[in-house]
Amino acid sequence: MTFILESGYAFWNPLIWLIAFAVVMVVVYFFRRRGKKEYKKDTAQTRIFLCGEEVPEAEQRHIRVGNIYWGFFETLKEYYNQVLRPHTGIINDYILWFVAITAISAIILLIAGLAK
Amino acid sequence: MSLKAFKRALWVYHLNTGSCNGCDIEILAVLTPRYDVERFGIKLVGSPRHADVLLVTGPVVKQMVPRVKRIYEQIPDPKLVMVVGNCGTEGGVFYESYSLAGPIDQIIPVDVYVPGCPPRPEAIIHGVVMAWVKLEKLVKQEVT
Numbered sequence: 001m002t003f004i005l006e007s008g009y010a011f012w013n014p015l016i017w018l019i020a021f022a023v024v025m026v027v028v029y030f031f032r033r034r035g036k037k038e039y040k041k042d043t044a045q046t047r048i049f050l051c052g053e054e055v056p057e058a059e060q061r062h063i064r065v066g067n068i069y070w071g072f073f074e075t076l077k078e079y080y081n082q083v084l085r086p087h088t089g090i091i092n093d094y095i096l097w098f099v100a101i102t103a104i105s106a107i108i109l110l111i112a113g114l115a116k
Numbered sequence: 117m118s119l120k121a122f123k124r125a126l127w128v129y130h131l132n133t134g135s136c137n138g139c140d141i142e143i144l145a146v147l148t149p150r151y152d153v154e155r156f157g158i159k160l161v162g163s164p165r166h167a168d169v170l171l172v173t174g175p176v177v178k179q180m181v182p183r184v185k186r187i188y189e190q191i192p193d194p195k196l197v198m199v200v201g202n203c204g205t206e207g208g209v210f211y212e213s214y215s216l217a218g219p220i221d222q223i224i225p226v227d228v229y230v231p232g233c234p235p236r237p238e239a240i241i242h243g244v245v246m247a248w249v250k251l252e253k254l255v256k257q258e259v260t
Binding site: 051 | 131166191
């Protein structure tokens with residue numbers, strides 16, 4: 001069993017990937033083993049270095065990815081205000097929407113079927 | 117003088133606490149091809165987490181005090197502090213200024229002083245070697 005998958009133009013062999021992965025892991029382990037071991041855990045030596053500044057909490061120092069879309073949201077503000085209103089996050093509301101839409105669709109299909 | 121115990125390269129983190137940049141220029145001169153301390157394995161690093169020696173210049177203005185302490189605490193043990201220049205050693209021309217909290221040995225423990233305004237590159241290299249010797253002793257103490 002060679003495990004080789006050939007497409008006619010190229011081939012793919014999981015064994016090569018496994019060997020490459022093993023080699024990378026050995027290299028990573030080698031560098032990790034040569035790292036400093038003298039540091040004291042749970043002290044300032046393991047905290048983030050920010051040029052000597054006090055590092056704020058994660059919520060304060062991270063910029064939410066949503067900020068990238070500020071202009072997009074600002075332009076479509078009216079649309080989002082309408083769309084966000086039904087998105088309450090409560091599963092009962094979503095089920096109610098599902099049941100209501102299903103019922104309306106069923107009625108429309110029924111009427112359309114009768115009209116034929 | 118033999119350097120045997122400390123087998124790794126000596127990595128230095130440079131911190132300016134309000135220096136006029138005179139000492140900093142001399143520190144850079146130490147790294148230029150004329151003196152080239154990197155051939156001895158001595159080099160500046162960008163993070164105290166990688167450093168063995170904290171090299172401080174400047175008389176320590178009040179706003180720098182928490183930063184100096186924080187950076188000192190972030191260097192892994194064993195570590196040494198080296199002061200370059202008159203300002204860090206005893207205040208220099210800024211002695212008794214209203215904005216100073218230094219000199220540095222009033223804030224963190226200092227192991228090596230390199231006086232001068234600014235000190236010559238040879239003096240700085242000599243200071244680093246003194247720090248290296250002291251660091252070796254610390255490493256040996258930790259091993260035994």
